[in-house]
Amino acid sequence: MPYNKNKQQSFQAAQQGTNEAMDIYENIVKEDADYGSQLKHLSEEVNEAYQQINNALENASDTQRQRLEQYQQDLQRIVNEVNQSEKQ
Template sequence: MPYHKNKQQAFQAAQQGMKQLDDVYSQLVRDSADYGQQLKHLKNEVNETYQQIENAMEVASETQRQQLEKFRSDIEQIVNDVNND
């Protein structure tokens, strides 16, 4: 079932992207000398993860779709938090 495999792989890529994004976000140090570089890295992770979510949404099951929507919401919270600093 290649379709099912692609669906699962797309979802797992989005899941992994969220984990990496969470890792980068949790290591963000606002008073650090390289804060700008950290923000740039975070922005890249946000963009990459958002694209992975969009790709996964195209083939996601209903259960996966709900989780992907949560990922989108989590990304929005991260972006809002960083923008409000």
């Protein structure tokens, strides 16, 4: 049973990390004076979420694996959008 509990806990950590990164991204104000520190915080959260996803993928069920791969895509979309807005 501990294996299943660990699997669920690692999945939930990845889910929570992704949600936190998405929340931060959605609340960044480009014109804000502390935009740079907001981006740094976002970067840290995205990196942490990626680590949590990678940990969860090690023992994920097929259903969890699909969701975790979606989380990776969501995070990559955030990174791409931030990079694109920085170029403008």
